[in-house]
Amino acid sequence: MEEIIAFVLVPAGYLAGLAVFLTVAPAIVLLRAAALLMQLLAGHIRLLAGVLVRRTPEFQILPPYRPQDEEVKAYRNYFFGPGARDLRQVLTLQRRSYARTTADSLRAVTSRQFTAPTRTRALTVPYGLTLYAGLVLGAALSPVPLALLLALYGLLLLLLTGGAHLLAGALRAVDRTMLYMRRLPTGMICPHCYERVPYPAYDCPRPTCRRRHADIRPGTYGILRRRCECGQRMPTLLMLMSREARLQAYCTHPHCGKPMNADAGHMPEVVVPLIGGQAAGKTQLMAAMLLALENAAVNGGPALRLADDDTEAGYQVLREILRIQGHTRGTQKDLPRAHSFVLGAGRAERLVHLFDTAGERFVDRDETDALRYARAARTFVFVLDPMAVDDFWTRLEPSPGPLLDRTLASTVHPEEVFGRSVQAVAAMGAPVRHSRLAVALSKTDLLAEHGLAPDRLDDSDTARAWIRDKLGLHSLVQAMELDFQEVRFFCTAAVADETARVDASISRFVEWCLRP
Template identity: 80%
Template sequence: MAEIIAYVLIPVLYLATLAAYLPVAPVIAALRGLALVMQLLTGHIRLLAGVLYRRTPEFQALPPYRPQDEDVKAYRNYFFGPGFRDLRQLLILERRSYVRTVGDSFRAVTTRQFTAPTRTRAVTVPYGLTLYAGLCLGALLAVPPLGLLFGLHALVLLLLMGGARLVAGTLRALDRSVLLMKRLRTGMLCPHCFERVPYPAYDCPSPACRRRHADIRPGTYGLFRRRCECGQRMPTLLMLMSRDARLQAYCVYPHCGKPMNTDAGHMPETILPLIGGQAAGKTQLMAAMLLSLENAAADGGPAITLADEESNSNYQVLREVLRIRGHTRATQKALPRAHSFVLGSGRAERLVHLFDTAGERFVDRDETDALRYAREARTFVFVLDPMAVKAFWTSLAPGPDAPLDRTLASTVDPEEVFGRSIQAVAAMGAPLADSRLAVAVSKTDLLAGHGLAPDRPDDSDSARTWLRESLGLRSLVEAMEQEFREVRFFCTASVVDDDARVDASIGRFVAWCLRD
């Protein structure tokens, strides 16, 4: 009887139980597979939150973008590298999580149902096989939704990356359009090396940092704001810099790197080179021009503000020299730095650069080649000292008491200065045929005091005739009118009265030079 029970009844009952279990097994397998799918999807959401939000070490599979590793010491915009890095991290971590979760599930079934069951294996093995089937099904079914979520993430990221680049390009184009409207097509002038800077470099505004950023325009390191390595934020566009928060600009050329005017790029620029021989009166004329603009501003004319500390300190010295009716010292032969000032207000503002160059540089061809600023000018000033013309002295009545002091005259012939300097400027590519020339006949206050000035010093034609006929500069005048589109002659007196009012001749001269 025992054998019948052991070998017949029990197997029959076991097979009957298995037969009854088989219809239920697919449901159990499906439920286990669904549980695995939900477990994997929940893990994906946890990884997504960890990678994008928490950013703790366990969610970092790739080295981060660090400002200290960048050529530009700033944090990257999320959509210019870090976003794609997060996508790669999510893929790596998701793959690891998938393998670990599925593997742990299979190992748990193996342990509980096969290697160390708590019940008889006759019961646990069929159940374990069912769970195996469910896990296999769940592992397969989880791939499409995980792939879909990852694909949606990648698609959204690609769209945002494309949108970020479109925004950056649009902002750059807008910034470029603003520069074109300000007639800064080739960039801003560096007052030290005279090169056109397409876009200046800027220092971090934090006093404790001062890292230099070569190109702050929208792009890799920010769209509207850039975050420096120190954490300080700075605008990426000139139009986003308010007047009180303009950053210090620097020349980007390696051989220079010196500070530019803070107003560079925020307004149109006018370049006005003063050409003339040594002791022709260029420096005194420049000082008188600035004082004339200051007088005009006090009378309700356009406001004038010196653009930097160096220009301001130099002007204060020159202004005092004019006030005491002294003589300015000779301009140093070193390359000049522009004397810069902001003229006007609001939309009428413009940055004016006056260049006063040592007269020796206009005689030596090797020296004039260094005056690169002249190629960007469209109005030139030629300072002509009539006392430097031999015909001027030969026309004077002979006598032991000369009416004028010869030591005040320039030692260089104006025709030589004009010929060499214009030849050098033309060789640099300056469009002289489209430019204007203001001929400033200097020291006419000395001439007028001895009755030697033109009959009508305030008339251009009268001054032109006087130069041609009285001083014998017919060929020089013809050369000027041949080289330039428009030439105007001015008799100038760089002197001031007791009220620090500059001579009226300077006002007319300045108005023509700065005319748009």
């Protein structure tokens, strides 16, 4: 009887139980597969949160972008590197997590149902095999939804990255357009090396940092703002700098790197080079021009603001020269070559650079390299010292010999200075033929004192005729009118009275020179 039970009934019962189990086994397979899938999806969510939000060390498997490793010491914009890094971390971690979760589940079934079952293997082995089937099914199917989710994330990142690049490009284009509208398509002028700077470098505004940022425009390190290594935020565009928060600009040319005007790039620039021989009266004329503009500003004319410390310091020296009516006998070495100031207000603001060519500059060939700024000029000033012309001393009535001190005269003949300067400036690529020339007949206060000056001091034609006929400079006048598009002659008296009022001749002259 025992044999019947052991070899017939029990196996028959077992087989019957197995048959019943087989009817529910597919459901178990599906449930186990679904459970694995849900577990993997939950892991995916945790992974995304860990990589994108929590950013704890276990989710940082790739080296981060650090500002100290960058060429420019600033934090990268998320869509210019760090975003792609996150995607790569998610992909790697997802692969690891998938393999680990599946393997852990299989191992758990092996140990609980096969190697160390808590019940008889006759029951656990079929159940274990069913779970195996479920896990294999789940592991085979789950890559599909996971891949879809990852693709969605990748697509979103791609779209945002593309959008960020487009936005950066658009903002750069807008900034570029603004520079065009300010007539600065090739950049701003460095008052130290006289080169054009397409876009200046800027220093971090934090006083303890001052790291130099070579190119702050929207891109890798920020769209609207960038963050310096020190944590300080800075605007990325000229148009994002408010008047109060303009950053200090620096020249980008490797041999210069000196500070530029803080207003550079924010308004159109006007360059007016003053050409003339040594002691021809350029420095006094420049001083008188600045003083005339300052007086005009006080009396309701366009506002005047000196653009940098050099000009500020230089202007004090210039005022002093005017006040003592000192004949400077050649430009002092300590005066800056460029006097920069902002003229006008609001939209009419212009950054004006008056460049003193320092007398010998055009005569000395090696020095002409410094004339690069002249390329940006559309108005030139030629300072003509009548006392430097021999005919002045021999042909004029009354003879100036006993009346004037000849040592005050420039030692270089105007014809010589003019010829060399125009040649040098044209060789620099300045469009001389499309430029205007203001000829300032200097020292007319001295001439007028002794009745030597032209009859009318406020008339260009009279001054022209006087230069041609009395000074015998026919060919010079002819050359000027050939070389330049428009030539105007001015009698100038670079003097001021006790109340710092400048001679009226200067106001007319300045107005013409700075006419937009």
